[in-house]
Amino acid sequence: MTTPRKIPMRQCVGCRQMKPKRELTRVVRSPEGEISIDGRGKKPGRGAYVCPDPECLKKAIRSKALARALDTPVPEEIYDTLRAQLEAEQ
Numbered sequence: 001m002t003t004p005r006k007i008p009m010r011q012c013v014g015c016r017q018m019k020p021k022r023e024l025t026r027v028v029r030s031p032e033g034e035i036s037i038d039g040r041g042k043k044p045g046r047g048a049y050v051c052p053d054p055e056c057l058k059k060a061i062r063s064k065a066l067a068r069a070l071d072t073p074v075p076e077e078i079y080d081t082l083r084a085q086l087e088a089e090q
Contacts, residue, residue, distance in 0.1 A: 007020050007021075008020070008021040009021065010024055010049040011049065012024060012049055012050055012051040012056055012060075013048050013049065013050060013060045013065040013066055013068075013069050014050055014051060014053070014055070014056030014057060014058070014059040014060035014065065015051060015053070015055075015056045015059065017051075019049075019051065021041065021049070022041075023051070023052065024049035024050060024051060024052070025037065025049065025050050025051075025052060025082065025085065026038040026039075026041050026043075026047045026048070026049055027047065027048050027049075027050065027066060027070065027074070027078060027082070028043045028044075028045045028046065028047045028048075028070075029045050029046045029047075029070040029071070029072055030043065030044065030045040031044060031045055033072065035070065035072065035074055035075060035078055036078070037078065037081055037082065037085070046069075046070055046071065048065075048066055048069035048070055050066070050082065052085075052086055052089055053086070054083070054086050054087075057079070057082055057083065057086060061079055
């Protein structure tokens with residue numbers, strides 16, 4: 001008999017709710033300090049997660065939660081790319 005696999009949970013920086021890791025978008029700060037969107041969730045570095053909900057992204061931007069979680073300012077291009085991804089998914 002196999003035991004059910006544990007689903008990794010992560011907290012969205014916008015709404016602060018715990019959700020399955022696969023449902024969230026990961027933004028990562030590499031060891032070199034470069035910020036990028038990690039589609040596969042495998043890039044090395046410090047990560048922060050955002051729900052695929054435009055309201056969560058707005059909250060994260062307004063409260064600077066993404067920048068705080070990554071310990072560095074987030075370039076506007078990253079926010080633009082996240083917005084575009086969310087619009088494409090809806």
